[in-house]
Amino acid sequence: MYKHLFFDLDHTLWDFEKNSKESLADLYASFDLHSWSITDLSRFQAEFSVVNKRYWSLLESNQITHEELRRRRFRDTLLNLGVEADETLGLKLNEAFLELLPQKSHLIEGAIEVLEFLAPHYELHIISNGWQDVQSKKMKSSAIAHYFAEVVTNERAEARKPDKRIFDYAVKVAKANLSESLMIGDNYEADILGAINADMDSVFYNPDNFSITQKPTFEIKKLLDLKNIL
Incomplete structure (x- = not known):
């Protein structure tokens, strides 16, 4: 048929979930997020997963653009974990993430x-x-x-x-x-x-x-x- x-x-x-977790672990190490008072890698991974899913849902319902997702998902993840962050920092982390993520298999x-x-x-x-x-x-x-x-x-x-x-x-x-x-x-x-x-x-x-x-x-x-x- x-x-x-x-x-x-x-x-x-x-x-995506497994590859994302590996990429976030790489980010955690390369940006030394432990020194930013994010002492728990698993908490960072879990918070990003929640934020990312929310932003993708907003994107797919045409409430935000791809560019807004790129700028905000890491900013919001850090803010929710008590780290002062703006969209510039969020975009820097996002660019690094998008370099790492596609390399996972x-x-x-x-x-x-x-x-x-x-x-x-x-x-x-x-x-x-x-x-x-x-x-x-x-x-x-x-x-x-x-x-x-x-x-x-x-x-x-x-x-x-x-x-x-x-x-x-x-x-x-x-x-x-x-x-x-x-x-x-x-x-x-x-x-x-x-x-x-x-x-x-x-x-x-x-x-x-x-x-x-x-x-x-x-x-x-x-x-x-x-x-x-x-």
Whole structure:
């Protein structure tokens, strides 16, 4: 039934949380954050995770821009930990983070096995709200770039999930038909509601049993469950 599979990247294939924690540990050491009264690395990592998720949610609902996310997520993380910080310092940390992060290579469990299983039978693509250069580096570092024909980001499409336009753009550049296309992602609002709005079938990768109001075409708990569907 399907010929084109469109994957989200972060949290679906590429293990953002694990790679982020490693990158934050590198930042903690290189910027000597211990001397800034941030005495607990795990607290720094946990606070950034909370702040980052909040800012990405604001971004995906068009309440802020990418530039605001870049400037503010580290500033707010430091402020919440009792460190005086402005957007200039936040941007400096963010730039260092974006240099470190794409070099990490951890993937979600089962990612390679699933891609190896699917690649001979389907055209594989990425639809991501991340930055084009950063996402390309992540895929190269984790040795998965060769599986994908098209990597569509908000920069290319000039729209971000859940906006229908990014899905329409991805289908167009992939030379696909909607009836033959399937979106696979972990973010219910961006990936699944976005796909539903674009009339595209979808697979909700939902390892945390997130409660949903509109059902996707399929729902899985592990990536390897894709082999049972496809």
